[in-house]
Amino acid sequence: MSLVRKHLLKINPYEAGCPIEEIKRKLGLKEVIKIASNENPLGPSPKAIEAVRKSLSSVNRYPDSNGFYLKKKLAKFFNLKPLNIALGNGSDELIEIIIKAFVEDDEHVITADSTFLEYKIISSVKNRAVVTVPLRYFKYDLGAIKGKINERTKLVFIANPNNPTGTYVTKYEMEEFFKGLPEGFLVVLDEAYDAFVDVDDFPNSLSYIKRRNVLVLKTFSKAYGLAGLRIGYALGNPELISYLERARQPFNVNSLAQAAAAAALDDKKFFNKTRRLILDGKKYLYESLGQLGIAYIPSVANFILIDVNRDCVSVFKEMLNDGVIVRDMRQYGLKNFIRVTIGTKKENERFIKVLRKVLGVRS
């Protein structure tokens, strides 16, 4: 007999990017850069920092369980109602709440094979079956996903843009997917990186929430620079949102996170500066990788998937020894790839220098 529930023994826990301080200590390095977890290299918005400072003296109180003020702001921002919004302790928590709220024991979840790991990990922890569909040319293959949908399907997770590939589902592809799609299950469009998208044919996910069983997930962790505070949200029709509200814990989003998010949403200057930095950095990285003859997948997000053409774990380790933390893609099933977050100009230059050394590229 097993003490722990048996399905838990089969799960590989999420391996997060290495913390900077730990690497400095372990390797005795002074200057370490972390470009591994798609965080904002500019830090949090100054307005968010100020809002947190102001809120600190009230942390003796429980947070606002309904996130009244933030929901109101978000509703205005998206031209929706507060009843269209559920808040989560990061969108990670919303993924968990969604699975908890909707998927019965004998139902399954469908997603891509190389995508955000949490869909699979959280489903597995909750002992729900996951059907994974291979990417096609590094993109979500919605046609193949549609082909896997049956009466056991309760949830489909689509990361758009996809992490870790940086590719996206186009508006046309999304329309085709929804055309003639059976009812009775939920589609989750996870748009953690939508702030960085710079193409014209990206779908307007909000147009689906009125028509279909669709939930859209967004987060303050990436473009808004608040990953450490843990806050994300789901947008959907009031009925779907009300189920998330039932399934969540009453104080799931702390007061500092709520205050910071509301302030960050208002800080358009910081948001635009972030976006500019990422788009400029992407251009630089494309050019540099091109010159070095290193292959990469074009990205609409704030990271780039790079083909290092050898075992990615050894590349990761060698770069780490030079104080550059990237993400090796072994856990994602992409054994010859690393994922690099677009950083500041200085970080991008250092990354190229170290990558070039590690891969032994002359030019």
Ligand SMILES: *Cc1c(COP(=O)(O)O)cnc(C)c1O
């Ligand atoms: C980073 C990321 C998230 C965000 O997670 P939080 O829990 O909000 O920090 C969600 N989905 C994808 C695809 C991501 O890459």
